[in-house]
Amino acid sequence: MKNKAVVLLSGGLDSTTTLAIAKNQGFEVYALSFDYGQRHRVELERARMIAQNFEVADHQIMTIDLRQFGGSALTDSIDVPTHRNEKEMSSEIPITYVPARNTIFLSFCLAYAEVKKALNIFLGVNAVDYSGYPDCRPEFITAFETLANLATKAGVEGKENLKIHTPLIQLTKADIIRRGIELGVDYSLTLSCYNPEEGGTPCGICDSCLLRLKGFSEAGLKDPLDYPE
Amino acid sequence: MKNKAVVLLSGGLDSTTTLAIAKNQGFEVYALSFDYGQRHRVELERARMIAQNFEVADHQIMTIDLRQFGGSALTDSIDVPTHRNEKEMSSEIPITYVPARNTIFLSFCLAYAEVKKALNIFLGVNAVDYSGYPDCRPEFITAFETLANLATKAGVEGKENLKIHTPLIQLTKADIIRRGIELGVDYSLTLSCYNPEEGGTPCGICDSCLLRLKGFSEAGLKDPLDYPE
Structure with a gap:
């Protein structure tokens, strides 16, 4: 019997690569996405x-309305910043930060894992490009793993430990893309833009598009997505 | 300016008493309830x-569909156990346990607190009567507090710490009721039953009703709710 893993799948480049890595490691994958009022x-x-x-x-696609609390450009009617350079991107906690989002997402992963009796959760967080997000840091992940093992039946019974896997956490975007290509990821399916057109055409100018384009460029590859001129 | 606190409010005896305690301590209260597909x-x-x-x-009432994952008598079509004695109640993790529920609830409290700039979260968990629930244990709460301070802007900036208050954690049900009465709680508004009738009449025979009735009895008080004969 294969070991089971819950993978948080946003549909972006990072989470898709993470899914490919989990499959490659032999896990039976249970994917979880969120409809959280994202633009x-x-x-x-x-x-x-x-x-x-x-x-x-x-x-599973779980619907939660994070707009109800407000406070982020990804869910509110605040403009997503564009054309920023790397220094600007990493200078402060970005307006695209959604309060406690990864804590909420991981909590649902934990519930899903507990119901499916999965002892592994995969999360595509990255501490290199998203240094401004508090809930992408390794110490946050470690603290969640500790919590998870106290929160669940498995933890109480002390039999087996739940593990949070973050295979991308120390990789550059170029490394992530190279790894995904090795594993056969079709990046034309993935979308990383914070502010895409309705049909899915990425803007090419938000932080996320800029990081993605730079990643492909550094990997010596062409992004298969079509960007506006 | 008053300090702000987010209080998790289920509408039951414990969370209502917790709300009264937070108010009594002078906090400006932001209450958060969940519509999670509970019976x-x-x-x-x-x-x-x-x-x-x-x-x-x-x-705020946040809607999340915990039925989507299944696995609990409180959200599934599994029968709620009735007429159990204390030994039976505490012998194992109850079927009424909802996987990772408190982790999920606390994560949303954290998001709400971050948006409202509240540094206090109140939770009516109890380690005496609910010894079988992994996510009601003091070590779980401590781990969540650690996580919360890593997960948020306040934590990154290292300015101020977020605190999780669990004023009931070591109290017996009778103590909780006595404290609530001192603070003027109207227990006729609260409902603790796992399986009430549509109008809100409690069953009187589920674990939660039995613990509540015993609490009132030990406090030498009469529960203001009407129970079936």
Whole structure:
């Protein structure tokens, strides 16, 4: 019997590569996506296609309305910043930060893992490009793993430990893309833009598009997505 | 300016007493309830009435569908156990346990607290009566507090610490009721039953009703709710 893993799948480049890594390590994958009132809802269609493409054991889309609390450019009617250089991107916690988002996402992963009796959770966080996000740091992940093992039946019974895997955490975007290509990821399915057009065309100028384009460029590859001129 | 606190309010006896304690300590209260597909949805009407009664600064009801994952008698079509004695109640993790529920609830409290710039979260968990629930243990709460301070802007900036308050954690049900009565809680508004009738009449025979009735009895008080004969 294969070991089971829950993979947080946004439909972006990082989470899709993470899914490919989990599959490559032999896990039976249970993918979890969130419909959280994000502007870039076309991500969810991509997540569905990617889950199908990788023949996951199950794919759940959980609806939660993070707009109800407000406080982020990804869910509010605040403009997403564009054309920023790397120094500007990393100078402070970005306005695209959604309060406690990864804590919430990981909590649902934990519930899903507990129901499916999975002892592994894969998360595509990255501490290099997203240094401004508090909940992408390694110490946050370690603290969540500790919590997870106290929060669940498995933890109480002390039999087995739940592990949070973050295979991308120390990789550059170029490294991530190279690894994904090795594993056969079709990056034309993935969407990383914070502010895509309705059909899914990326803007090419938000932080996320700029990091992605730079990653492909540094990897010596061409991004298969079409960007506006 | 008053300090702000987010209080998790289910509409039950414990969370209502916790709200009264937070108010009594001088906090400006932001109440948060969950519509999570629980059988006992009449709780939410009570939560609304209680929030109004205590004149909270804001009350949010967050909808999340925990039924999607399954695995608990509180959200599935599994029978809620009845007529159990204390030994039976504490012998194992109960079927009424909802996987990772408190982790999920606390994560949303954290998001709400971060948006409202509140540094306090109050939670009515109890380690005496609910010894079988992994996510009601003091070590779970401590681990969440550590996580919360790593997960948020406040934590990154290292300015101020977020605190999780669990004023009931070591109290017996009788102590909780006595404390609530001192603070003027109207327990006729609260509902603790796992399986109430549509109008809100408690069953009187589930674990939660039995613990509540025993608490009132030990406190030498009469529960103001009407139970079936």
